[in-house]
Amino acid sequence: MSISNLTSKVIGDIGDKRRWWQYKARAKQLPANYRTAIEACERYLMYFGSGGGVSLFEDLVDLFEQSAADRTPIREIVGEDPVEFIEAFARNYQEESWINRERERLISAIENAAGEGGKGRAVR
Template identity: 75%
Template sequence: MDISDLTAKVIGDIGDKRRWRQYKSRARQLPPSHRTAVDAFERYLMYAGAGSGVSMFEDLAVLFEQSAADGTPIRAVVGEDPVRFIETFARNYNEDSWLNRERARLTSAIERAAGEGK
């Protein structure tokens, strides 16, 4: 690894940390109900291993900032099934995640086992 690679890694890591702190600051400024929802979604994504980058959390903050500004109720944003909402939301960011690769690998293995695959 040369110095430019090392520098890019360090600067990239610092940039992500800065973006994360900005996201957390924005989330804290939401009205209590929206902040509670964002905190709950953040916790779920972290524990589910679906947190694939700061951009997903930033977009989640934007969604809830806009809904708060428009006076949109939480249920109008997430629907009746918050798990389905956040998993669908996260799926847009996890195309290359380890979980999606494992899902594809599992599906392929079952197809082969059942004589359906290649």
């Protein structure tokens, strides 16, 4: 899958594409070290398959813009484990993600196969 196809899959329709480019313009305006950090987070989220749509990135740039304005050090934003930070951040946006739909589909299929008739367990 090409990066443009991946981007389209992550950001969605035309309205979302406009919001995406607005996010990119805002991120580009950040001071260099904050821009480097947000670009690294973005790259990870693209490969991680965040599924949070554009609102995830908009909120992320909001955080970095406010942090830059307050001169908050990068480590105070992301902590000692940037992977833990960005995955926790992204979890707040995964309600509609494809992985959650697939988890629910897997749970239902196994419950049906086991003769349990879909107990309706919560998706993890």
